[in-house]
Amino acid sequence: MNILPTESLGKRICIIGPSSTGKSTLxxxxxxxxxxxxxxxxxxxHIPNSNFERRxxxxxxxxxxxxxxxxxxxIDGNYSITMNERLARAKLLIWLDYTPLYSVYNFxxxxxxxxxxxxxxxxxxxxxxxxxxxxxxxxxxxxNKVKYKKLLQFHPHLPVIYIHSMKELNEYYKHWGLN
Numbered sequence: 001m002n003i004l005p006t007e008s009l010g011k012r013i014c015i016i017g018p019s020s021t022g023k024s025t026l027x028x029x030x031x032x033x034x035x036x037x038x039x040x041x042x043x044x045x046h047i048p049n050s051n052f053e054r055r056x057x058x059x060x061x062x063x064x065x066x067x068x069x070x071x072x073x074x075i076d077g078n079y080s081i082t083m084n085e086r087l088a089r090a091k092l093l094i095w096l097d098y099t100p101l102y103s104v105y106n107f108x109x110x111x112x113x114x115x116x117x118x119x120x121x122x123x124x125x126x127x128x129x130x131x132x133x134x135x136x137x138x139x140x141x142x143x144n145k146v147k148y149k150k151l152l153q154f155h156p157h158l159p160v161i162y163i164h165s166m167k168e169l170n171e172y173y174k175h176w177g178l179n
Contacts (some may be wrong), residue, residue, distance in 0.1 A: 010091025017096030024120025040079025049124030
């Protein structure tokens, strides 16, 4: 595995992948290491103290565009509606490309852990198994994955790091000196 050194990652990093793969934790770890701010799109896209109720698209897009206008950032989350603009500004894409079944397993296991201090958790949101998220991960995410790969064709300048398992991700953590 040929891993880029931390200083070569750039200062505008996107992290995408299915739910419950460690995107938010990786975003926070990289941001701390690089001395820049992490942004979690789930927190931008949803209304706090709700059951993951989405903000109106124009409001979410406006907030997203403020974030990507900054000089430095690490952003985790997919959100097709804003991905093209994000990729156009990014210097690196990290794709946690786990299988949907593994992601669902991680999601279910995460539901049995306390939410206090969980990075990227929406304030006041219920902490329970969500059949809609499981369905999205198993059915919609594979379709979105095809869409994201096509979208990448319009951003040939963008280096992409594909990580296919938690074991592989742990190697990156070790190499980059992340905690």
